[in-house]
Amino acid sequence: MRFFAFFVIFSALSFSVWATDTPVRIEISYQVSTDIGDGEIQEVMDIKHTKKGDSYVINSEAQATGIFKIIEPSSLVRHSEGLVTKQGLRPLRAYEKRGKKEPSSVVFDWDHMRATLQHKGVETKEKLFPDTMDRLSMSYSFIFAPPPKESLERYVAHNDQIRLSQYKVTEEHFKTAFGKFNTIAITRQEEKGSKLKRKIWLAPDYHMLPVRIVSIEENGREIDKTVTSIYVRYSNGRCFSKSTKPETARQNRCQ
Numbered sequence: 001m002r003f004f005a006f007f008v009i010f011s012a013l014s015f016s017v018w019a020t021d022t023p024v025r026i027e028i029s030y031q032v033s034t035d036i037g038d039g040e041i042q043e044v045m046d047i048k049h050t051k052k053g054d055s056y057v058i059n060s061e062a063q064a065t066g067i068f069k070i071i072e073p074s075s076l077v078r079h080s081e082g083l084v085t086k087q088g089l090r091p092l093r094a095y096e097k098r099g100k101k102e103p104s105s106v107v108f109d110w111d112h113m114r115a116t117l118q119h120k121g122v123e124t125k126e127k128l129f130p131d132t133m134d135r136l137s138m139s140y141s142f143i144f145a146p147p148p149k150e151s152l153e154r155y156v157a158h159n160d161q162i163r164l165s166q167y168k169v170t171e172e173h174f175k176t177a178f179g180k181f182n183t184i185a186i187t188r189q190e191e192k193g194s195k196l197k198r199k200i201w202l203a204p205d206y207h208m209l210p211v212r213i214v215s216i217e218e219n220g221r222e223i224d225k226t227v228t229s230i231y232v233r234y235s236n237g238r239c240f241s242k243s244t245k246p247e248t249a250r251q252n253r254c255q
Contacts, residue, residue, distance in 0.1 A: 022235040023047055023143075028209060029243075030225035032062065039064040041225055045140060047084060049235060058136050075099065080136040082108070087131065088145035094134035094157070102254045106134060106157045119160035129155040139200055142208040147184055163213035165189075165198075172201065174212075177244040179226055181211055195220060206230060 013152065024047050032039035043060040054150040058144045060078040076098050082091035090110070097103035104119040113128040132155040133141060152167040167186040174181055183201040190196050197216035211227040229243035231253055 020245070022049060023207070023232055024235050025231075026143075026209070027229075027231040028227060029229040030213075031228050033223055033224045033226075036221075037064065055082065055085045056084050056089060056137075056140075057081045058140060060136060072159075075255040080134050082137065083245075084144050086145070088141035089133065089137040091132075091134050094136060104159050108132065108157075112122050115157055115162060116163075117157065117160050122160065123156045126157075129162070129164075131155065132157060132162060134158065139213065145179050147161055147202070147204065147208065148186060152186055174201075176212075176226055178211070178229075178242070181205070183211065184208075197222070207232070 026045040026047075028043050028045075030041040030043075032041055039062055040098065041060060041062045044060045048055045048057075057111045058078075058080045062076040076092075076096070078096045080089075080091050080094040082089055082093070084090075086163050090108075090176060091106075092108050092110075093105070094108075095103045095105035102121060105117070107116045108128060109115065110128065115126045115128045115132065117126060134157050136153060138156055143197065148167070148169045150169050150255055152169055153164065154167070155162050155164050166189045168189055170185045170187070172183050172185045174183070179218050181201065181203050182205060185199060186199040188196075195216055199214045200210050201212040203211045209227075209230065212225065214222070214224045218223045229241075231239070231241045233239045241253045
């Protein structure tokens with residue numbers, strides 16, 4: 001009962017905010033920790049509002065720092081673009097590019113319910129299921145949709161396949177340098193013996209933004225990224241800004 005009340009309360013809070021203030025730009029930065037060093041990620045989401053409907057663009061760039069930069073000198077760039085619907089984000093195109101390597105991409109053809117994926121120079125076509133997303137849009141989709149409840153299923157396009165992922169939904173609380181977070185955590189349920197892992201913490205107090213993501217990738221590397229700054233600008237001119245970085249915290253971008 002307490003778990004259900006949590007969703008009801010935060011759902012009401014989240015949607016009451018969006019009803020009066022519509023975001024047009026979201027900037028979020030993360031500190032990244034790995035087993036071999038640290039890094040930083042900057043992500044920017046722009047939302048365009050028109051009479052015909054709303055669209056979005058998300059750009060993400062990860063840079064290694066310290067010893068990690070020696071081992072992984074190339075940056076990782078991710079991009080997703082598409083439409084904003086009542087059910088969340090509906091991607092039309094997404095890609096991922098590491099350094100000078102050929103990018104992996106996916107084009108979503110919703111009219112014919114087909115997806116075209118490019119990975120390592122090979123093109124494949126897959127059946128497109130309703131609510132299929134790429135990994136970047138998956139992390140941000142809950143800003144525009146009702147919060148998930150006890151479980152969640154999503155088809156996610158990544159590299160050369162579209163995979164059905166099942167998530168367990170829990171309520172979790174933790175503190176960081178940014179502050180205390182009351183979150184809705186979604187944890188992907190992996191097959192027995194799988195080394196893969198993905199868990200996303202969504203913060204209703206911050207419009208369901210992903211404030212922490214932990215994953216173990218195909219190469220076995222565990223990546224833990226935690227938010228260090230958030231900036232949101234709304235269509236009515238209002239904005240919100242908070243940062244743990246001293247150089248950023250001294251700058252009040254909302255003045």
